[in-house]
Amino acid sequence: MSDTIKQPTKQPSLNPLPLKERMKVPRQHMLEQPPLVRATNFTEVNLGYSEELARQEALRCLECAKPVCVTDCPVGVKVKEFVQLIVAGDYLAAAAKIREDNVLPAITGRVCPQEDHCEGGCLMGKKVQPLGIGYLERFVADYEQRHLDTGNLPKAMPTGKKVAIVGSGPSGLTAAGDLIQKGHQVHVFEALHEIGGVLVYGIPEFRLPKQIIRQQVDYMRAMGVVFETDVVVGRTVTIDELMENEGYDAVFIGTGAGLPQFMGIPGEHLNGVYSANEFLTRINLMHAYEFPKYDEPMIDFRGKNVAVIGGGNTALDAIRSALRLGAGKAFILYRRSEAEMPARIEEVKHAQQEGIEFQVLAAPIEFLDDGKGWLAGARCQKMALGEPDASGRRRPVPIEGSEYEIPLAVAVIAIGTSANPIVQSTTPGLETNKRNYINADPLTQRTSRKGVFAGGDIVTGSATVILAMGAGRRAAKSIHEYLTTPGPW
């Protein structure tokens, strides 16, 4: 390790600290709302870095010659360079540096699982805490938001080519942002009434404020991207119609993994049993937590027992939302152990601080009726961990005779999603796999249909914002090549 640290950087460093001293600077904490306060509101948990904290944190960067943080980033953000610009105090330049690879820095700075990518690869992490790359990204993105005039962004020379983007989630927005910078006309179609896809309907305000998404989208508008809401591609207009009647030269499908999975256990139809998608959509997209200021209703959670089934980020978003709606007891039911939970480390920590209980190695096998069609409880079963399954995680095995009942007023099922079939079923010749996800080349994102590309969850199944963004980037590059270089499909 020390070998790597001593490697000289090619350019003279602006960082006044000798390499050895940098390791001694502790990772700077981000200010956050106190747990008991934030558990009662929907405003953002993390409060951001001040300039001092950001500079202090940036000084920790070892400026590796071969930065793993960059190669581990699905969109290849030039971490070392932007961090150096923070050290230099040029925050707008730092933001511009990030934007070369990532058009949604304020979003990834908040929701990206950095421990799996940039920070996971950070050399410092082997001895001390890794560099706070996510926090720094968020800082410069927010700084840019406050200080940058988007009135005269440079516009690329128009190519005269038109690209339709289907879905305005992370993959679609990324593809749109990259393509507009190449001079193509970009038109994004969104089924819902707000731009952002899962960022808007899935991720709660306390983790990713809607205002942040709107700002990032406004920036893209300023770049020239056109957005059209209320269009369900496949129903309102088909891919073929877009290409034949509306003159689009290429289409990118980024519709996400829409369909919620249920468990197929008795009682799932009871009032009080939600899919995570419905529960979170009511809260995030429809503002049900602000009823009656907003019309969308929500059942009364105050003082009630609420369980969320699952261990991913969606499950944590759901249970922390339930807590904020006033749940008396809010807990996670997860069939594996905490070590296998796919959620971001920070979210698990935040949830625990807020008083969320984790019942691991347990799963419901039946939802119980109160006799009037409402949920009264769940019969659960304890699990043990067996051999690893296809995901590499140890498989949960039910323990015979371990059934027990818990009283519950609300249960939210957050065990994953499957492919939404609307585009596939209305696009002849678009090949899909057995699970009805769209087949796309992992490098070029090309589908079986000429001029049609796909990426994100509709290709891979449920993944993360940043992985979808990576697919959007690859697709944009590939679409640009397709539009500018003739060749076989």
Place this chain on the structure above:
Amino acid sequence: MFKILLAEFLAPGIKRFEIEAPRIARKQKPGQFVILRLYEQGERIPVTIEHSDPERGTIRIVVQSIGKTTNLLNSLNAGDSILDVVGPLGKPSHIEKFGTVVVMGGGVGTAMAYPTAVAFKQAGNRVISIVGARNKELVILEKELRAVSDSLMLTTDDGSYADKGFVTDKLRQLIDNGVRIDLVLAIGPIPMMRAVAEMTRKEHIHTVVSLNPIMIDGTGMCGGCRVLIEGKSEFACVDGPEFDAHKVDFAVLVQRNSMYRAAEQKSMEAFQRDTASQIEAVRAENKGACAAQGDRR
């Protein structure tokens, strides 16, 4: 933003709107619906498409005042706007030449049944329509349905118009008279659809109903509209809205539709306390949004 071109009451509390929605008008098929959101703070509700005109780029919807949103909507007029209209959603009705088809419309459900009746007729079916309403004033689309039906029967619950009774009484008559029925389409209040299903089940007549559960996105994403079909969950927005009536668990549909009753009542009471100013607020907000609109809708 979707502009209202025409608005007229078909009956007390039942209003028909013509709305500028060229994309939807081009694609709409019988049996499909739209979801709309009136204004920024509004909820999303599914609404019947009664007709569409691809040339004019318009659709017609029919709405019955029930809760806050439908009452607000039915207070709007030509020149006003609706913030969001998305569709056409759901699978279109399955249309083919079945032989004799009985189309049954209960109350405002008649508006949903009407375009499918037209399509059945065009496909060469003999169409017998049965329309029911609580009273004379609430009978809608009688003239339109009569024009596409080989025969039309009418009932009112109170006998204030045509025959006193229910639509199922007329269906019973047809069956008892030995009329060969190849398909029944029943669209209306849940008790009506359930009664039709029970009657035709015994007679082994294939029967289709169009279900109206609570919906949010309408694209299969949320799962809120799930209905129990032969014990299995299906989504009315993408797997329906039409289902084999004999496989539908109507009790679960009633139960799930009651989920937000308390909140709905609260909304309605607040609306009734302050109707005029809330309508004005929606109008003003949509006018402002119209002017400020950056995106195409």
